[in-house]
Amino acid sequence: GIMRHLVLLLDWSMAAASPEVAPNRGVWLVRNSINPFIASFFEQNPLSQLSIIRLRDGLAERVTELSPNLAEHELALEQM
8 A cells, every 4th residue: 555644734814714604614614624535535545644734824833743543633623
C-alpha cells in the first residue's frame, strides 16, 4: 500500500462565522463536508496520516498533529 500524508487547511476567517447556514457556515462545513471527507480518506487509505490546520486572523493554528487516528481528528473538529 501507499502511505499518504495530507494536511487539510480550513479557512476559519470571519466568513466562516456567517449565519447564512444554521448555526454558522463553519459548523455546517465541518459536519457536512470535512467529517465525511476524513472518514472516506481513512477508509480508502488505511496507512495514511492527516493533520488539520485552521487559518484565521492571518495565522495558521495546528488543530491536530499528523496522525492516522480518525477519532482524534473528529474530536478536535467537534471542539473547534
